[in-house]
Amino acid sequence: MSNDSRLRNVLTIAGSDPSGGAGLQGDLKTFSALGVYGTNVITAVIAQNTCGVASVYPVSPQAIREQLENLLDDVEIDAVKIGMVASRDVAEVIAEVLGQRRPRWIVLDPVMVAKSGDILVDNEGIRAVRDILVPLADVITPNLPEAAVLLDAPSPTGLDEMEAMLPRLTQLGAPYGVLKGGHLRGETCPDLLATPKEHRWLPASRIATENLHGTGCALSSAIAACLAKLPAGAENDAPVAAIAEAKQWLHAGLEASVRLNVGKGRGPVHHFHAWW
Secondary structure (H helix, E strand, O other): OOHHHOOOEEEEEEEOOOOOOOHHHHHHHHHHHOOOEEEEEEEEEEEEEOOEEEEEEEOOHHHHHHHHHHHHHHOOOOEEEEOOOOOHHHHHHHHHHHHHOOOOEEEEOOOOEOOOOOEOOOHHHHHHHHHHHOOOOOEEOOEHHHHHHHHOOOOOOOHHHHHHHHHHHHOOOOOEEEEEOOOOOOOEOOEEEEOOOOEEEEOOEOOOOOOOEOHHHHHHHHHHHHHHOOOOOOOOOHHHHHHHHHHHHHHHHHHHHHHOOOOOOOOEOOOOOOOO
């Protein structure tokens, strides 16, 4: 097997989810479903279920550093998805280690607000994500409340407000951004994609389901998986193609989520909808 045809390895740096729909557990399912080998570094142990978050227990920066360094000493990582980062110290450790041994792609899902509305990160952590991790990333995928927290601005309630927010979001430093419109009201939930050349709408119909737990984790990890599988030399428009493929996969996972029966609150997407 040539080096370019080998199976890709993708890393998630994220918190845990005992219910298995979000966080690193959901990311690992996404990686497997999309045909890449998943590895993980845990940043926080979270007591949560489909109804909400009870407690967050951060992992120490030193433990995160040791996890990262030991993994990267051994495994060639093609893409990284960064999820929940609870403090500035953790953000600095991640940026330092990945800066020294940078993978080909970095996708940042700025996880700060849970679907239940729970705030997961303190103010210093929010500033660290904005100032340290966003410039490190190739792609960022905030939903509207997360973008509002990053920019200390009101959350958009319409398409015009999303378009007005996008320039400020791109100024934070990531070359590609997906401003997710799932929190808007209406029959559609379009995302707004920023690239170094332009911005474009990514239309999507709204699926009538309450199984929305982990959708942000699923999209960002799917983008990382799709980027990892791209051949060398495909960088110019690669993120656009990867984002489109990831959105199609997630849309099918949401449609198939009716087949699952997980929890009493917001259930998960069906990561393995193509398999069972």
